[in-house]
Amino acid sequence: MCLGIPGQIVSISDAENKLGVVDVSGVKREINLACIVDDEHPLESCVGDWVLVHVGFAMSRIDEAEAAMTMDILRQLGDAQEELAAMRESDEMMNRKAG
Amino acid sequence: MKYVDEFRDPEQAKVLLREIEELASQVDVGSNRPLCIMEVCGGHTHSIFKYGIENLLPKNIELVHGPGCPVCVLPMGRVDDCVALAETPGVIFCTFGDAMRVPGSKKSLMQAKAEGADVRMVYSPLDALELARRHPDREVVFFGLGFETTMPSTALTVLQAEQESIENFSLFCNHITIIPTIKAILDSPDLQIDGFLGPGHVSMVIGTAPYDFISAHYNRPLVVAGFEPLDILQSLWMLLKQMVEGRTEVENQYGRIVPKDGNAQALGAVSQVFELREFFEWRGLGSIDHSGVQIREEYVRFDAEKKFSVPDIKIADPKSCQCGEVLKGVIKPWDCKVFGRACTPETPLGALMVSSEGACAAYYQYGRLDLKTMAENSDVAEESADQGARSVA
Numbered sequence: 001m002c003l004g005i006p007g008q009i010v011s012i013s014d015a016e017n018k019l020g021v022v023d024v025s026g027v028k029r030e031i032n033l034a035c036i037v038d039d040e041h042p043l044e045s046c047v048g049d050w051v052l053v054h055v056g057f058a059m060s061r062i063d064e065a066e067a068a069m070t071m072d073i074l075r076q077l078g079d080a081q082e083e084l085a086a087m088r089e090s091d092e093m094m095n096r097k098a099g
Numbered sequence: 100m101k102y103v104d105e106f107r108d109p110e111q112a113k114v115l116l117r118e119i120e121e122l123a124s125q126v127d128v129g130s131n132r133p134l135c136i137m138e139v140c141g142g143h144t145h146s147i148f149k150y151g152i153e154n155l156l157p158k159n160i161e162l163v164h165g166p167g168c169p170v171c172v173l174p175m176g177r178v179d180d181c182v183a184l185a186e187t188p189g190v191i192f193c194t195f196g197d198a199m200r201v202p203g204s205k206k207s208l209m210q211a212k213a214e215g216a217d218v219r220m221v222y223s224p225l226d227a228l229e230l231a232r233r234h235p236d237r238e239v240v241f242f243g244l245g246f247e248t249t250m251p252s253t254a255l256t257v258l259q260a261e262q263e264s265i266e267n268f269s270l271f272c273n274h275i276t277i278i279p280t281i282k283a284i285l286d287s288p289d290l291q292i293d294g295f296l297g298p299g300h301v302s303m304v305i306g307t308a309p310y311d312f313i314s315a316h317y318n319r320p321l322v323v324a325g326f327e328p329l330d331i332l333q334s335l336w337m338l339l340k341q342m343v344e345g346r347t348e349v350e351n352q353y354g355r356i357v358p359k360d361g362n363a364q365a366l367g368a369v370s371q372v373f374e375l376r377e378f379f380e381w382r383g384l385g386s387i388d389h390s391g392v393q394i395r396e397e398y399v400r401f402d403a404e405k406k407f408s409v410p411d412i413k414i415a416d417p418k419s420c421q422c423g424e425v426l427k428g429v430i431k432p433w434d435c436k437v438f439g440r441a442c443t444p445e446t447p448l449g450a451l452m453v454s455s456e457g458a459c460a461a462y463y464q465y466g467r468l469d470l471k472t473m474a475e476n477s478d479v480a481e482e483s484a485d486q487g488a489r490s491v492a
């Protein structure tokens with residue numbers, strides 16, 4: 001929960017609500033980008049950015065090397081697997097309940 | 100240096116360790132006691148244990164594992180409140196997975212779920228909001244917890260609910276704030292901390308300026324640190340360097356993530372939605388002034404505490420639990436009478452056993468010492484306490 005997990009923004013899904021899709025080790029999910037956009041770095045310029053994601057919110061822009069290193073330590077700590085599982089489960093839960 | 104080989108750059112780790120040892124030999128904190136450095140953040144605790152950093156450090160450095168794991172400091176009464184909310188007819192209670200197993204006075208959320216309460220594990224507060232959209236006939240309560248790292252996400256979710264007028268969504272707010280907590284630790288009479296490793300991701304949100312009082316008023320150095328083992332070693336090196344040179348400053352080792360002023364958007368959302376509570380109750384530490392936040396009047400209709408009747412009863416921690424002393428670094432986990440016996444990660448009595456960021460679970464899981472060695476170690480600790488070196492009990 002506190003360490004977050006790195007991912008790459010692949011698209012903007014809802015510009016009005018500042019939502020985008022992030023790829024975290026192959027798991028894609030919609031996250032909120034409000035905390036990493038400002039006048040100097042508007043929403044449109046976020047695609048391709050690497051970010052640190054905390055509970056569904058991008059909290060910091062990072063470079064790719066930092067992302068790789070962070071992913072590495074999260075894997076070693078066993079936190080990456082947990083975080084990814086939580087993301088996947090929540091995604092499944094949302095989709096299952098959709099109907 | 101058995102575990103250094105697991106480091107990303109073993110050579111650099113060895114150099115740092117050598118320099119740390121040399122610097123540590125030049126620092127004299129007096130009264131024959133070790134140099135005590137507290138890592139405030141549970142993420143650091145986890146990393147320190149995983150990489151066995153404690154065992155690599157010179158004997159005169161002691162790491163004290165601070166209260167920076169939000170799940171671990173959740174008092175029993177608040178867990179009971181969660182269970183009561185979850186058992187309210189019509190409610191869907193949403194929580195992060197970490198909080199499911201924290202023991203309440205009668206049951207955990209996990210047990211409440213097994214007994215039929217509609218408890219859902221979510222990854223994000225946004226998931227809870229989505230559930231509220233999908234179930235307009237139900238009341239969806241999100242259990243918000245964590246320090247400043249997760250506070251902005253909850254604040255933004257409340258703002259989103261407001262914007263869409265989602266009236267069946269509310270927040271059971273248990274967010275806590277780091278600065279008053281560090282201050283309470285510094286004011287605690289039975290505590291000796293010579294320096295701090297500052298939390299990385301909390302600081303990413305709040306920046307480094309809020310720590311200035313620690314150097315200015317308490318004369319202690321603080322270094323904001325990353326989570327990589329090399330980050331931690333480098334931060335320890337920076338702390339020792341300050342001590343040797345007689346400086347007490349706030350330094351930032353994690354500048355690649357932590358800007359000096361924090362994250363303006365995140366802080367803006369937090370101050371828009373939340374205000375400080377007069378006080379908040381912590382497991383083991385008791386009540387700390389201004390250490391928690393609550394929803395502002397403007398957003399009160401999203402406040403689960405106002406919307407539902409929450410029992411809000413204070414429950415004393417079980418007598419056999421010594422979580423508070425462990426949290427303050429007064430005793431080591433293995434000194435707790437129930438450690439590894441009645442209290443294990445499978446059957447936690449105290450919250451420090453629940454999460455991998457809790458000191459007790461970390462010792463239990465990664466304890467490279469067996470119980471016998473631990474007991475011997477603690478005898479040594481007691482002896483040195485007897486000599487007046489440091490209050491241990």
Ligand code: SF4
Nearest residue numbers: 422435438442449459
């Ligand atoms: S062993 Fe259990 S009861 Fe004792 S301090 Fe640790 S978590 Fe608390």
